[in-house]
Structures are given as structure tokens and as C-alpha cells.
Amino acid sequence: MNDFDQTKADNASAKGDSILTENDIASAENDGIPEESKIVSSENGISAENGSISAENDDISAEDDIFFAKDDIFSEKNDDSLLNISNLMKKNVEMQPYKKAVIYPAGWDEKGRIAYTHLTFMQLDQESDYMAHGLENAGITRGTRTILMVRPSLDFFALTYALFKVGAVPVIVDPGMGTRRMVHCLRESRAEAFIGIPIAHALRKFYPGCFKTLKTWITVGRRWFWGGLTLDHIRQTLWEAYPVAPTTRDETAAILFTTGSTGPPKGVIYTHGMFDAQIRSIKTHFNIAPGEIDLPTFPLFALFDPALGMSAVIPDMDPTKPAYVEPEKIIEAILNQGVTNMFASPALLNRVGGYGKEMDIKLPSLKRVISAGAPVSASNIEQFASMLPEDAEIHTPYGATEAMPVLSIGSDEILRQTRQFSEQGYGMCVGRPVNDIEVCIIKISDDPIEQWSDDLIVPDGDIGEITVRGDLVNRRYFEKPKSDALAKIREGDDIWHRMGDLGWKDNKGRIWFCGRKNHRVIT
Template sequence: MKGITVMTYQNSLWGPVTRVLDRACLHFATRTALIAGDRSLTYAELGGLTNRIANSLLALGISKGDRVGLLMPNTLKFVPAQYGIWKAGAVPVQMAARASAEDQEYFLTASEATTLIYHQAFDAVAAGLVQRVPTLRTLIRVGDQPVDLALDFGEITSAASDSAPGVELGPNDPAQILFTSGSTGIPKGVLFTHDRLSHYLITAGLEIGDTRPGEVFAHGAPLTHFTQIFLLPTFLRGGTNVIMPGLDVDTLLGTVERHRVTATAIVPTVLYVLLDHPKLVAADLSSLGTVIYAGSPMAPEKLRAAVDALGPVFVQAYAGTEPGFISCLRKQDHNADDPHALARLGSAGRPLFQVDISIQDEQDRPLPPGEPGEICVRQLGRMAGYLDAAKDSEAIRADWVHSGDIGYPDDAGYLFLVDRKKDLVVTGSYNVFPRQIEDVLATHPSVAQSAVIGVPHPKWGEAVHAVVVRRPGHPVTAFELIELVKEHKGSVWAPKTLDFVESLPLNASGKVDKKALRAPYWSGRDRQVN
């Protein structure tokens, strides 16, 4: 690596996203930056590779501001490719590896991407995309053997210079395009500028992760989603990011033991599986000091069990694609021996530094303290806007980003989520929030997971329906669970029907896909509510 240009930036405290990695490559050149399987990169190697990727993209005619799709699973090349795109001044388009081919086409078309960097596992998908996305000119393939369809990633990058490309980036330049999970409708393209993304990654990552010097962070959740924010804080502290192919529990336990992992991030569905895993008791997890969970709320009963099993290592992160990271429930808040902390295990914690919260009604008016309403957020780390600017007013009004979540803060500032605004079930004129029913179901020892939705009903418009995954060897009847909810919440809230399933469907970001659960019941109808 011949050199790294460290530039100063006027009129902003936040430079481009690449600034932290450049600094880390100078300060920690010989340390291990990335590990994936049996392969690794030092900081010096990572810095040189990102420069070569950037220079190869520039040589192909990719210009500042061009959109570059990144379709890759969790591999060693994911991180260098992303940072190489940034160093070339281009804009990565995050494409969830688990999304359908139809969704991948939508991501590229909506963002008007000119280039796609993809892994060989997606050869068949890429062959279709190049035919159907009109703006797509260049395909670059990460794989073992070259193919006629695309340029070979290894070939073009090995021939490029490892000198810093020197592309000037300003704080307001576009930095990244993300897409909403689509759990409540068509995914929207969300644009972040460099200053907003830097603030989002550094402040949220450090405050949530409490990242320490020499951190060893294991990434099993998709790097296209929330775990990615902990790459940069780990680099900032000269630590090591360990990339796992997925969040398989056996792999996670083995990775923690092998690399003495100190921190990781998971979704609650995986944590539930981990708690029931037969290898958990014997596994050496003594190095693990931080477990961040996000993606969906976690039932207080399950959280107490997790603290009992793994100790005071948990941090909850609450975020949305548009508003950014909003709040966190810190380790000290997970103290099950403290009655005040116990009551707050069902909260999303307190707002992060420089994050303002407003609870508003349907007319965007602030509500009195304690009254549930839509959680609205104001902060620098929010999105700059949607790709389709005409949709900005759907989420951003008077500089407040409307999260679509219903909640309220308590007197100490802890934020309690009641539900997703669009998950609301209206049954016989009563508003029913599924999250509260799911929390009751989670108190039963036979329930591993549950999801509650509204289904059509000729009398009440919508009826409450529950879908439950039972724990192995723990029989329970639908009648018992319905009566449990009735006892705790009353007959209106009690599910009118309940199905048992082997597993719940997940969307590309690992959240329970309620859209998929609802689809069979609402098929053929003009509206998805009654």
C-alpha cells in the first residue's frame, strides 16, 4: 500500500465513511482487521485492497455518485468491496442476499445502478438481472473461476494500483442506499449522505456496542443489515471483525470459542434458539462481554432467561431504516435483581446521544406524557430522504422522522414500544396491539415464538389470530394459550383462532414476516384491513 490520503473537511464534524478505516490502517497496520473462515487480512492489507478496488472501478469508468449494487453473502470480500466503492466516490446499493430475484431487480432498477458486484452464488440471478435492469452496464463477479457473464473481481483488482485514489468526498455527498424491509409494503429506497452515515455508524455503534480497544466482533447476521454498523467502531478501536457465513448457533458457539470473541449482534429469534441449544451449557463463552440484540422486540420473560443463561452481557438496540438508531437498553438496565430494571426489560431503553423523541398523534401533534402515539425522531443520523423524493413527506414532517411505531416514554425516559403502527388489529372497533398479546404468550413455558395478526372476520371486521412455535417436548393446546391471553388481557385481546407451526417466516432482515403470515387470509381482497 503506497499511501493513504487523510483529508480535512470543512463545515462538518463528520467526514466520509472511509475516514475511520484510513486512520485505522495507519495506526494498526499489522493487526488483524478481518477474519472469515481460515482467511484473514491485516489493516495494511485491507487498506491496500480497498484502494485497488476503488482504482479498478474508476478505470472502468465508474464516476462519483454512480450507484453500485453489492450482492454478496457474508464473506471476506464484502467489507473491502463496500469500502472500495466508497473510496471511488460511488454509492453502494445494499442488496439483501436472502431477498428474491424479483426484489434484487427492484433494488437495482429503483436506484438506477450502473454496476453490480456479486458473489458466484448469485450467478443465475445476475444473468437475469443484466437482461432486465436497463441501467446496468457492468457486472463484476467474486468467484473461483472466471465466467463470460462478468468481469473477474480478482483479476481487475490485482492489476490496479494500491495508491489512494484521492477522490474528494464532501459531507453532503450520497453515501449509501438501503431498502426498507418491506414488512408492511413495497420496499422504499433510503438515501444516506456521508455525514449522516458517519454519525449513524460512529455514535450509534460506540454507544450501543460500548466498543473497547482490541474488540473481537463476530458478525453472523447479514452484513447488509444492522450488524454492519459495528464494523466501523471495531476498526476505530483497532479490533478484529470476524465474518461468519450466517447465524447458525453451532457456528456462533464455535466461533466465540475459537477466536475468543468479545462481542456479537443477533436477532431475538436466534437468541431463542440459542437458549434451547444443547451445547450452550458446555460452551466456553467467557470471552463474550457484549451481546447486542435488535430487529424486533424481545419478550421480557425470554430476556430474563437469557440474562440467567449468559450473564449481564445484553444490550438492546432500537432503530429504523429511516430514523436511524433511536435508543438502547444498556447492560446495567438488564439487571433482573433490581425491581426497577425488571419492569424496564420490556422497554427499548433510553434515547441515544443527540436523539430527540416526540410522541405524536395522527395529526402530528405532540401527545401528553404517558399516552401512546407514533414515535417520531429528530437527529443527524437519520436518512437524507427517499430515492423517490415525492415520498419524503410520508416519513419526514417538520424535521421529525415518523417511525411507524407506537410507543411512549416513562417518567425516567425509557421508551416502551406498543406495536408497529401498521400491525394494529381493529376488531369490533377495538384497537388491539399484537405485541402485547405476543408478550403474554411468551410467558408460557411451552411457547418458543409467536406472532399475532389480524384476519378477516364477517362480524368484527378483523379477528385476532395467533401463530405459535412450540418448544420441543413441551405440549400445549390452543385452548390453553387462548385462555392465558384472556386471563391477562381480556376476551377482546384473546386470539379467536390459533395455529401451531414448526417455524415462523422471516424476511430478508431476519424479522418475522407478518406480511407473509397475513397473505393467505387476505388473498383476493382489495384491502388488507376491514
């Protein structure tokens, strides 16, 4: 995160004055920002000279000394409506059965030309049926927590949707978090099944104490000394439509672990309803249409593509090291496949954009770029935009594993309006709420807040905690009641999630990100 010299607006809005109008703010002094309320950067984080932002700069542990008496205090809403996320993919099978769903780089010929293999939407549906029958026969059924450690590939897509079809619960971690943290997450999941490539099974054997709850393990590829089944062995040879499990909207669909970059990794429970809300929100907000071609450089977001009706082009890259991607391979995939949409981290955007600008490369098919995972600087956006058509847009949605996307802003507004204020130290504008998401800025606290009250909300212009509510917001962590206590606020049947970030709202409804709450200091 970039440090900011100044990150606080005045309280003028509370008195009816305007905050950050396009023509009215040139500097903190000209706008009458009180000297005592400015945020100044420090090596350890954000400090508040007026003392309104307090506490130590050490990371705050969610587990040390705060707990709820009842583990189920944040149990899911009562909603008996049936919903299985795999049925969204099946709808696209009906609409475009012969359209390519997944495109994978299979190799190169003697002239260096890349060759692709693919599955159509119909083939993906059938392949996941083959696997679903096999998974059920192997003992992986509705509710079975199943660690999935497979590289982005045709099998990765088919296996994931097969798990959804049987009603199993994929457990997915980001291998980029490092081996020690990853193994810790897998142990905490108490999974009953393990599906992975050979190196993943070798990891399992190297840390046997972390996988004591496993009953079934399946190797994708060559099986060595660890025994168990292989994907080839369980895959049913004769096709038969698999009856999708009648899961409910509030039934657990997957457990995704946070990266742990801002605290201990936690298992985020995704329900089928939460996945559905995310997909609807992404489709509506970014105007994604069936038949588009996506280049998802983060595997998890690639899984949305079959449900969105987009073709997913798997890039030739190590997804755990986006900053070291070979730009030529990303550009080649975009040009070869006529990619219209790309999801990329800021690090990848910067590397590919720098190369493309230097080589004067143009990407005429690419009309939309979505970049998330870290703050995206205006200079990074400007650099990559030099390769795009004039009507293309780079979107920088804000969110977290627990809630995504929450806020969003486009490159045109960033470069024309908010960039100058970020450079003056007002923070980084992360946009307005996406669709029906509610966002409030509340008083900063390190303590649990059991019940929501509008009295928590601070005036526009004041810095506070960013909190969000909506159907795509996670309601609880996996077996982490202490973390629930610190991150969740109940309001009737609804849950507000505390993002762990500080920010403020301007008079246009935009949120400005100021940094992590646990990085703040008092002077």
C-alpha cells in the same frame, strides 16, 4: 411482535402523578388505569377501546394517493465539510496496522479443526486500494450507483471500502426479503454497475428488464455466459495508494433498502455524515474500544467494524436464515477467537441461547451482546445471559434502516425493572434516547405533516407515534417523494422521521413500544 393484553398507561403524569415507578405498579387496576383507555390485543393488531387509536388494520401504502409537488423538498442540508467514511477505517490503519481487521473461516483440517484466513487493517486498506484503482478503470467512479451482491467474505469488506474510496454508491438489499421483492428494489435503484457472485449474475440474466440501466458488470468468482469483467481482471496488481474521493458530509454514500416486512421496500439514502454519526453513536453508547473482537451475524453491521477499530469474525452461517443457524458454529467462533462483542437478531439469540443453556456452555470472553431487528423478549435475554460473565450486558437497541440506533436498554434494567410491566401488558420498553437523539411521541395521524409543531406532542403516558431527530436519521428516500411526505416532518433545516410505530413515554424518559401504526384497529 408479541400481542399485549394491556398496553396503555394512564394520563396521570399530565397531572403531576408518577407513571410506572418501580414500587408503585402491580396491575392496571391498582394503578387506576381507566378501563376505557386500555389497549387490548386482537388478531389483526392493536385496538383502542376509547377510539383514540383509529383507522383500518390494512397496510397503509405510502405511494397510493399522497405526493409532494417538489421532489427535492427534503434535499440534504448545505454542508461543505469533507467526509468519506473510508477514512475512519484508515485511521485505524494508523493506530493498529497489524491488528486483524477481518477474520474468515476458510476450511477444516482432517481432524475437524477450523482454519481461518484474515486481513489486517493495513492489508484491508491496501486490498481496497487495489480494487479502487480497478473499479475506476472499469468506469465505476464518484456517484456511480453500484449493486453489490457478494457474500460476507474478505472480498466483501475490501470491495465495499473500495467503493467508498472512489465515491461510488453501493446499493445493498437484504436477500432475506425474497427474490421478487429484491429484484423490485434493484430495478428501482436504476443502478449503473453490478458487482456480484455468479448466482447473482444469473439472477440478473433471468430478469433482464430490471437491469436495463446497467453499463458495467463485474463477477466475483467464475464468470459464465453473461460476459463483463471479473474481480481478478480489474484488481490492480501493483499496489499504489488510492486518493480517496473528496466526498462531502451530505453526499450519498450508499442506498440501503428496507426489508419490506412492514410495507413496500424503500431505498434509504445514507450519506457519509449519517454513517459517521452512526459509528460515533455506536462507539460512544456501547463503550466500544479499538482492539475488540466482534462476531457480526448481520453483514451490514459487519461493515462498521473496520471503522470502529474492531476485528470482524465472519460467522459460518447463512445470514438470511438466523433462526436456523447451527449453534455449535457460533459458539466455536466465539471461543476460538475470544470474541468480546456480538451483534445478533433475536431469532439467532434464541437458538444459540437455548443450545448453550442446555449444554451448560459458558462464554467468558463475551462482554457485550447487541440484539436488534425485532423485539427481544425477557425470556430470550435471560436464557442467553446464562452463558455470559456476570458483568456482561445484552443491549436491545431500537431503530430502523432509516435511523439506528435511536433508543436502547440493557438486560439488567429489563430483567430487574421493566419485565414485569411488559408481562402485565404495558408494552415493551425499548429504552432511552441514544446520545443526542431526540425522541417525541406525537398525535397519531395517517396524513402527511409538512411542518413540525410542539403542539403535535402528546402528554407523557399517552400512546402516539414515535418520531425521532438527529444526525444519524435519514432525511429522504431514493426517489420516493410520496413516502417522504408520509414519513418526514420538516422543522427548519432539520427533519423528524416518523418511525411508523406506536409507543408512549414514562416518567423516567423511557419509551414503551406498543406495535406498528398500520396494525391498529378501532372497535
